[in-house]
Amino acid sequence: MMSKKDILAMSFAVVSLLLLVTASALATGEPAVMISDYSVEPKVLMPGDTGTITVTIENMDTQSSETKTTTTTTLSTTSSTTTASTISAEIDCIRLSSGTRDIEWRSEGSKRTEYYNVGPLGPGKSMTIPIPIKAAAYAHDGTYFPEVYIEVDNGKNVRHPVPVKVDSSSVEILEKDIPSEISLSESKQIAIVVANNRPNSVRGVDVRVKSESEGLKFTPERIFVGDLEAYEKKEVNFTLQTLGKFDQNREFSFEVAYKNGDNVHHNELKSSVLVKSIADVRLILVNAPEFVFEGDIARIDFDVANGMVKDIKAVSVVPAIEGLRILPSEYFIGDMEVGDVFSASFDVYTSDLSAGDIKIPFTVVFKDVDTDKQYEMQGYEVHVEVREPQQSELPNQMLFGTLLVILVLVVLAVWVRVKRKRGRQKREYSHSEND
DSSP states (O other), X not given: OOOHHHHHHHHHHHHHHHOOEEEEEEEOOOOOEEEEEEEEESSEEOTTOEEEEEXXXXXXXXXXXXXXXXXXXXXXXXXEEEEEEEOOEEEEEEEEEOSSSSEEEOOTTTOOOEEEEEEEEOTTOEEEEEEEEEEOTTOOSEEEOOEEEEEETTSOOEEEEOOEEEOOOOEEEEEEEOOSEEETTOEEEEEEEEEEOSSSOEEEEEEEEEEEOTTEEEESSEEEEEEEOTTOEEEEEEEEEEOSOSSEEEEEEEEEEEEETTEEEEEEEEEEEEEXXXXXXXXXXXXXXXXXXXXXXXXXXXXXXXXXXXOEEEEEEEEOOSSSOEESSSEEXXXXXXXXXXXXXXXXXXXXXXXXXXXXXXXEEEEETTTOOEEEEEEEEEEEEEEOOOTTHHHHHHHHHHHHHHHHHHHHHHHHHHXXXXXXXXXXXXXXXXX
């Protein structure tokens, strides 16, 4: 028969066999999480810009640990093992908290406004987290302090304000040297200044000709400036050439594009130039009738003078009017040296015209000997009056002349007849006296 002591020992052994391992843990501390560093890109946002707050999260606690004891019991022995391990920070959520809507978590695309289940962060370890932000389009210039909020499951939560600056200053194009007027076929240099008025650097600065009137040509069409530091200025130069007619105001504009962070912005400069006829090829009227009768031919004579400071080629004078027969249709002169003067003549046929005043414009076309570019300038406008022919006067004059001739002939015939008759009578009288 088993004793009471043996029964108790067996019962303990059975329980030990059923519970082979019993573990227990005792926590001796909790992790300490903090934001050890942060940065904002771009450093200064413009209203409506997007950017990124990058924070470095670090578990500063390297001392806190937990102890775990494991006990194993057999029929005859009981043993225990104790282990100690450091505690990781269990980060549950990271989000942005702000008292206003001027700076918010940028939620485009995923629509997410926070990070969930970030995970453990070991003692002495750190992680870098980017937080997308956006400045409202109505945000005023100033500094805002949105808070980065970190929820820690096994420790204290963290709130850390991050200063975010907003400044509406832009990169501008400023006029430095733009001529108010320019001669046809002339080229001049235009100087403009690109100025970064912002308190932070910008990148990808690019200047281009946005629009130009017909008859203007800019070289080059765009200039890449690159990066501009805060409040830095740079000068860029374009060459302006003129084509087409003179005495016209031509408008043009330049555009600067630049990046503030990843945000593209633009600015514009508008200006104009008066294209004038200064020391150009001139068309000088030598002769033209004040009036001409319908059906007659009007002769118009010009002198063509090269008043430029260089030679030109392929010079011709062209009537700039349709529906009127003019010969030649183009008077070709060819090459002209500096100071040369050549003549050009045209015949205007009026048989198909009605009575009245007509205006006949003539243009001069020529090419640059260096660039081979063709230029056209208005030379002269001739005014001629077309009159109806005097049809009634001409027949009357002819009739009067004819009658006068007939009358003279009749008088002459009568005079001859009378003279002959008198001569005959005189001879007859002489004969009678002799008898």
